[in-house]
Amino acid sequence: MQGPEDPGLCFSYRFSILVKNNSMALRFDEYAAKGKAFVAEVATALNTDDQEKAGRMLRCVLRALRNRLTVEESFQFISQLPMAIKAIYVDGWKVKLNPSKIKHIEDFRTEVMREDDFAALKDFDHDGAVDEAIKAVFVVLAKHISPGEVEHVLNALPAALRATLEGEEN
16 A cells, blocks of 8 residues: 555655645745835835836846856855846846856956846946946845855956955945
8 A cells, every 4th residue: 555654755755635624725925025125125215216227227237147057156146135036137138157257347348238138228228227226236235145155246246346246335
């Protein structure tokens, strides 16, 4: 007779009990709420009420950043983020085993703008807007990830940008 002690049924039996008890229920409402709160923090850091703009800026900075990190660094980084923000990070990701390193702050700015695609002209409508977006995102990230992880991520960025962001944190 097969029962819960049978190794062949052990996992499926336990899984069915967890599902019935709702222990493994996906908490999409919770994920969305935490994601919205994160975007709201970015909007506050940007001094705007436009949540969609804040979300676009968050997305383009995260995507530019992921292009600088190894897969391992990316997984360590996003492990500390809310689920919805992880989804923004990985959406459309074409994993590169050896990410390209950039040395100039202008290259990172250009990449951030490129990631914003058609909205870039609207979102980055004045001098310094790209830097404001980068700083705002990093201010919020620093509240959600460990200082050691912040340091790892900063080390993947051009020295001039890293110095600017480190100066902003202190």
